[in-house]
Amino acid sequence: MSKSAKARSTEAVASAPTETVRDRILNTARDLFYRHGINSVGVDTVVAQSGVAKTSLYRWFPSKDALIVAVLEKEAEDRWAGWDYTAARSGTDPRERLRAQLAGIVKFVTGPKYRGCPFMNVTAEFADAQHPARQVAREIMEELRRRVRALVNDLNVPDPQTLTEQLVMLIDGAFSSAQVFGKEGPHLLLVAAADALVDAQLVKGREAR
C-alpha cells in the first residue's frame, strides 16, 4: 500500500508531469463540480476521488468556498486560453475573427460533456449575489463582454456598444438553450444570428452615410 503510494508519487512525474497534490484536488473538484453540480458534491467525495487526504484539501484550500473559487478561476483560465488559441488561428478579417469565436462557442456547447456554462450554473446554484463564487463568475462574464467588444470595435459599425450587448445576449442564450434543449437547440444558429445582427448595423451605417 505504502509502496504503491510511493510509486505513484514517483512515477506520476512521467505520466502527469509534476501534478501536485493541489492540482490533483483542483482538477478532480472541477470535474465533479461540473458534472454533478457544486452543491451535490461533498468535500469527502472530492477527497476520495482525488486519492488524497482530507487534511491535504484543507491545507491548500481554507474552505470549500475557496475551492469553488479556485475551480472557477481555473475554468476561466482554460476558456480564455481557448479563446486566444482561436484568435491566433483566425485570419485578419474582423468579421471572420468574430465568426471564429462564435463557432468555437458552438463547438463548446455541443460537446458531449457539456452541462451548461459553469459560471451561469454557479449563479443559479447560489442565490446570494454576494457569494464569492458569484463575484468571480460575474467578473468572468464581464471579461467575456470586454472581449466581444474588442472584436466588435474592429467591425466599424455605427453603434458598437449596442452590437456588443446584443451579441453577448445571443452568446448567453446559446449557453443556456444548449443546456435546456440538448442536441437540437437554437444554439446551432448562433453564428447565423450574429451575422444577421452585424449586417443589420452595417446596413444602417450605409444608410446613414
Add this chain to the structure above:
Amino acid sequence: MSKSAKARSTEAVASAPTETVRDRILNTARDLFYRHGINSVGVDTVVAQSGVAKTSLYRWFPSKDALIVAVLEKEAEDRWAGWDYTAARSGTDPRERLRAQLAGIVKFVTGPKYRGCPFMNVTAEFADAQHPARQVAREIMEELRRRVRALVNDLNVPDPQTLTEQLVMLIDGAFSSAQVFGKEGPHLLLVAAADALVDAQLVKGREAR
C-alpha cells in the same frame, strides 16, 4: 391556541378566499424555492414558513420532488397567463404583438424580485437530465418555443423556423444575462435585437422576391 387556529380557518375565507392548506404550502414553497434556490430550502423551512404541519406537506405531496414539480407547473401556469394577458392587450399587427411579448419579458427580468428564470435555474441545479423537475422545465421551454413560433408565423418571413430559434436564443440570453449582470445588462436590448433579426429576414424576403 386552538381558538386562534379555529378563527384562522374560518376568517381565512375572507382574507385569502379559500386558500387551502395545499395552496398555502405550494405558494410558500414557490416563493422560498425561487428566492433561495431549491436545494437550499428544506421541507422544514417550507413547513415553518407556511404555518403548516409536516404531515400535511407529505399528505399533499408524496415527496419533495413532487412538490418541486408542482411548484414549477404553477410557475408556468402564471407565466402563460401573463403571456395570454399580453396577447389579449396587444393589437392586431403581428410585429407589434411580438414586440409586446418581448417587452413583457424585459419587464419580467428587470423586476426587483427577479432571480433568474425558474426553469433554467432548475436545469442548473439538477445535473441529472432525467430528474422529473428537469423534464417539466424542458417541456415548459418547448412550450415557449411553440408560442414564439406562432407569433413568427404571422410575420410572413421566408424562414420562420430559423427566426423562431434565433428569437428563442435571444430570449434565453435575456433571462440569463439579466441574472448575471443585474440591472445594467444586455437584456435591455432584447426588443431592439429581435427587431434587427426580423428586419434581416424581411429584407432577405424582399430581395428574393
Add this chain to the structure above:
DNA sequence: CAGAGACGATACAGACCTGTCTGTTCGAGA
C-alpha cells in the same frame, strides 16, 4: 352523537454535510 379524516405538533431514524483533530508515515535537507 359517533365515526372518519384532515390537521397540528413533535420526536425520530438514517444519511449526509463541513470542518477539526489526532496520530502515523515518509522523504528531503541540515
Add this chain to the structure above:
DNA sequence: TCTCGAACAGACAGGTCTGTATCGTCTCTG
C-alpha cells in the same frame, strides 16, 4: 543521523437534510 514539513488515514463534532411515526385535536357528515 536528525528534524521538519507534507501527506495519509480516519475518527469525530455539530449541524442539516428527507421522510416516517406517533398522538391528540378539530371539523364535518350521517
